[in-house]
Amino acid sequence: MKLKKVLVAHAKPGTKEDKLTFHVVKKVLNKLKIKYKFIERSKLKKDYFKNKDLILTVGGDGTFLKTAQFIKDKTPIFGVNSDVKMKEGFFLAANRTDFENKIGRIIKNKFEIKKLARLEAFINNKKIPELALNEFYIGSDKEYITSRYYIKIGNREETQKSSGVLVATPAGSCAWIKSCGGKKLKITAKKFEYLIREPYKGKVDGKYKLKKGVLKKDKKIIITSDMSKGFLVADSLGKEYFFNKKDKIEIGSNGKELNIVFF
Numbered sequence: 001m002k003l004k005k006v007l008v009a010h011a012k013p014g015t016k017e018d019k020l021t022f023h024v025v026k027k028v029l030n031k032l033k034i035k036y037k038f039i040e041r042s043k044l045k046k047d048y049f050k051n052k053d054l055i056l057t058v059g060g061d062g063t064f065l066k067t068a069q070f071i072k073d074k075t076p077i078f079g080v081n082s083d084v085k086m087k088e089g090f091f092l093a094a095n096r097t098d099f100e101n102k103i104g105r106i107i108k109n110k111f112e113i114k115k116l117a118r119l120e121a122f123i124n125n126k127k128i129p130e131l132a133l134n135e136f137y138i139g140s141d142k143e144y145i146t147s148r149y150y151i152k153i154g155n156r157e158e159t160q161k162s163s164g165v166l167v168a169t170p171a172g173s174c175a176w177i178k179s180c181g182g183k184k185l186k187i188t189a190k191k192f193e194y195l196i197r198e199p200y201k202g203k204v205d206g207k208y209k210l211k212k213g214v215l216k217k218d219k220k221i222i223i224t225s226d227m228s229k230g231f232l233v234a235d236s237l238g239k240e241y242f243f244n245k246k247d248k249i250e251i252g253s254n255g256k257e258l259n260i261v262f263f
Contacts, residue, residue: 001053001054001106001107001109002053002107003032003034003053003054003103003106003107004034004035004053005035005036005051005052005053006029006034006035006036006037006052006053006054006055006056007036007037007039007048007049007052007054007055007056008025008029008036008037008038008039008056008057008058009039009040009041009044009055009056009057009058009059009063009066009067010022010038010039010040010041010057010058010059010063010082011040011041011058011059011060011062011063011082012040013082014083015083015086017082017083017084017085017086017096018059018082018083020096021058021080021081021082021083021095021096021099022058022082024096024099024100025056025058025080025099026038028099028100028103029103031100032103032104032107034103036056041057041059041063041066041067044066044067044070045070046070048070049070049071049075052075053075054075054076054077054078054106054261055067055071055075055076055077055078056077056078056079056080057077057078057079057080057092058080058082059080059081059082059087060081060082060083060086060087060088060089060092061079061087061088061089061090061091061092062237063079064077064079064091064092065091065133065134065235065237066235066237066238068131068133068258069129069130069131069133069234069235069238071258072131072256073256074259075259076113076259076260076261077258077259077260077261078093078094078102078103078106078260078261079091079092079093079094079260079261080092080093080094080095080096080099081094081095082095082096090171090174090175091133091171091260093260093261093262093263102263105263106261110263111261111262111263112261112262112263113259113260113261113262114187114188114259114260114262115188115257115258115259115260116133116169116170116171116187116188116257116258116260117169117170117171117188117189117190117191117192117217117253117254117257118131118132118133118169118253118254118256118257118258119131119132119135119136119167119168119169119192119234119251119252119253119254120132120251120252120253120254121136121232121234121241121249121250121251122248122249122250122251123232123241123243123247123248123249124243124247124248125248125250128232128234128241130234130235130238130239131234131254131256131258132167132169132172132234132235133169133171133172133235133258134168134169134171134172134175134176134235134236135166135167135168135169135172135175135176135177135234135235135236136166136167136168136232136233136234136251137164137165137166137176137232137233137236138164138165138167138223138230138231138232138249138251139162139163139164139165139197139230139231140164140227140229140230140231141227141229141230141231141242143163143164145227146161146162146163146200147160147161147162147163147164147165147227147230148160148161148225148226148227149165149223149224149225149226149227149230150223150224150226151165151196151210151221151222151223152221152222152223152224153194153210153213153215153219153220153221153222154219156209156210158208158209158210159226160196160199160200160208160210161199161200162196162197162198162199162200163197163198164196164197165194165195165196165197165221165223166180166182166194166195166197167192167193167194167221167251168182168192168193168194168195169192170185170186170187170188170189170191170192171187172235173185173193174187176236177193177195180195180197181195181212182195182212183212183214185214190216190217190253191214191215191216191217192214192215192217192252192253193212193213193214193215194212194213194215194221195211195212196208196210196211196212199211217252217253218252218253219252219253220250220251220252221250221251221252222248222249222250223248223249223250223251224246224247224248224249225243225244225245225246225247225248225249226245226246227244227245228244228245229242229243229244230242230243230244230247231243232249
């Protein structure tokens with residue numbers, strides 16, 4: 001792969017290891033005479049992603065997820081873990097010690113691309129700009145207030161009370177939804193799943209059938225709010241999108257898969 005223009009999205013360095021990793025990344029890119037631009041993740045804009053050969057992230061999974069939200073085409077993304085002792089690095093294929101070797105393998109086309117499914121969301125038929133690589137969360141704007149809504153999947157529909165709804169991709173099935181009792185899916189599966197967090201069980205309500213499940217990629221989840229104020233957020237970071245009572249949220253799989261570099 002020819003690397004003429006590379007965007008490097010990075011987290012703010014918090015440890016000595018972070019700073020050392022940033023130094024190594026810059027040193028290697030300069031050595032290989034690759035033209036690059038370093039941008040801190042909070043300052044990312046869609047214009048920075050135009051006409052790039054590769055998107056490189058340096059930090060943790062949060063930086064990777066934030067950066068991925070801006071990628072709407074087939075440009076590959078390659079993650080570098082800036083501190084392996086502090087960061088999980090689920091999506092990250094390199095670290096300080098092997099970065100030079102792996103960027104060299106990318107140049108020589110000795111790498112693998114995994115195409116990961118993403119989710120898209122609409123509020124009252126208006127599309128949310130961010131695509132979710134992990135999950136969308138929908139719930140009350142205050143976590144201590146019960147989330148009330150109507151959920152519809154296919155021809156099935158019911159009224160629910162809970163701590164909110166998680167809708168996750170196969171990659172996201174290894175993250176938040178897994179901790180809540182979701183099913184782990186193959187990372188490249190063409191499916192997605194949903195889970196109701198802490199469904200309310202009482203004398204009147206609680207006999208729910210739509211509590212969790214795995215859906216085919218052509219299915220949709222429709223949630224109609226019965227809350228005075230709720231919100232939706234992609235990947236637990238970035239902008240929160242608020243909605244009111246009777247507003248409709250629709251979530252489904254998106255055809256724009258993310259091309260991630262692996263070895």
